[in-house]
Amino acid sequence: DQQVKQNSPSLSVQEGRISILNCDYTNSMFDYFLWYKKYPAEGPTFLISISSIKDKNEDGRFTVFLNKSAKHLSLHIVPSQPGDSAVYFCAASGAGGTSYGKLTFGQGTILTVHP
């Protein structure tokens, strides 16, 4: 059962425009959400996170939005740059002391930013 889903396998955007990557989750116990960026043959790099007590978190060109009622989060990249081209993973972790960073990942979305 896929508890974290990224339904778009790929996204193509023009340089300078906005990239919007989406993620849905089913487990209502998730209370911490993260986005990672990954290049081929490398480990994922942490981008930005959001706690369930917030609905928005911003860091430079990256903004994550959380809609708890819809169990949906999105990552906005503005403006998009060719160096942003990578695979983006959404991840979530649950509440409680046993979570200890156990992340559940989505399948990933390949973002391509064209010059």
Added chain:
Amino acid sequence: DGGITQSPKYLFRKEGQNVTLSCEQNLNHDAMYWYRQDPGQGLRLIYYSQIVNDFQKGDIAEGYSVSREKKESFPLTVTSAQKNPTAFYLCASSIGESDSPLHFGNGTRLTVT
């Protein structure tokens, strides 16, 4: 320069052989994790350790074993019992709190033929 080191980057083994993947971190993190990535799929948790000399099974632990004798090291053994061992293996660490991000190594690509 702190980080997580996984070695080797590429590993080839014959079917039926056990193989151990190395993971070392100098971030002074308490928690360490092993994930596996297959094409078109997200990362899946194999094992994790919150503290030295203690570890727990993740979602896909069958056919794998780990040890955590030192804070800095969390080696993963892929045994011959693992039915589909060919994959990209990622080690990660964190400070171990529930809202802390994981920091990943650059992975080991294991190919078993």
